[in-house]
Amino acid sequence: MKLTIIYDNEAWAPGLQADWGFACLLDLKDGSRLLFDTGANGTILLENMEKIGIDPRTISSVFISHPHWDHIGGLPALLERHREVVLYLPASFPKPPEARQVLTIQAPCQLTPQLWSTGELNGGEQSLVVDTGQGLAVISGCAHPGVGAILQAAAQFGRVTALVGGLHGFRDFDLLGDLSLVCPCHCTQYINEIKQRYPKTYVPGGAGRVMEV
Numbered sequence: 001m002k003l004t005i006i007y008d009n010e011a012w013a014p015g016l017q018a019d020w021g022f023a024c025l026l027d028l029k030d031g032s033r034l035l036f037d038t039g040a041n042g043t044i045l046l047e048n049m050e051k052i053g054i055d056p057r058t059i060s061s062v063f064i065s066h067p068h069w070d071h072i073g074g075l076p077a078l079l080e081r082h083r084e085v086v087l088y089l090p091a092s093f094p095k096p097p098e099a100r101q102v103l104t105i106q107a108p109c110q111l112t113p114q115l116w117s118t119g120e121l122n123g124g125e126q127s128l129v130v131d132t133g134q135g136l137a138v139i140s141g142c143a144h145p146g147v148g149a150i151l152q153a154a155a156q157f158g159r160v161t162a163l164v165g166g167l168h169g170f171r172d173f174d175l176l177g178d179l180s181l182v183c184p185c186h187c188t189q190y191i192n193e194i195k196q197r198y199p200k201t202y203v204p205g206g207a208g209r210v211m212e213v
């Protein structure tokens, strides 16, 4: 699948705005498009999308990791533009907005033939698990529950080969040894350490970054 970072603390592509928060778009094997989180600000989200060439109306589902402002801030603006989406919300989400379909998730579960949620882990954050055809990719918002707990929860669905997203203060770097791709971005505090430790599998993040996962 193709993964495009739309919103990140750093900008990768010229012309895109960097801002504290995270959002990325997944072009899935079945041809559908899923938006993972929405960044902090709707204007920046929609402007970055436009500059990358993503029409919000082509998005069929939105997955929210956890209800922190830097992940849900862009949601109202996106829904205002395009409400015909399936919304996957963690049960910790305070006041679910209207959409074509709203699913509230608490326990680990399968969402589609190639998508799973880890369910809410300690603190109410869920991570997305995607079957890439060559193993599972885990997409993480901030990883508040801990990368170890997230990878362990994802492993119930198969072999995890990729990890993308915010990893917060994670520093148990041995856990990344079996992965073939790791893209630590957003709030990850030890990006340089991960890069030095895993130079072959490390992929830099940043808004506008496109990667085949």
Ligand SMILES: [Zn+2]
Binding pocket: 021, 022, 068, 070, 071, 141, 142, 166, 186, 187
């Ligand atoms: Zn965050």
Ligand SMILES: [Zn+2]
Binding pocket: 066, 068, 141, 142, 144
């Ligand atoms: Zn957070």
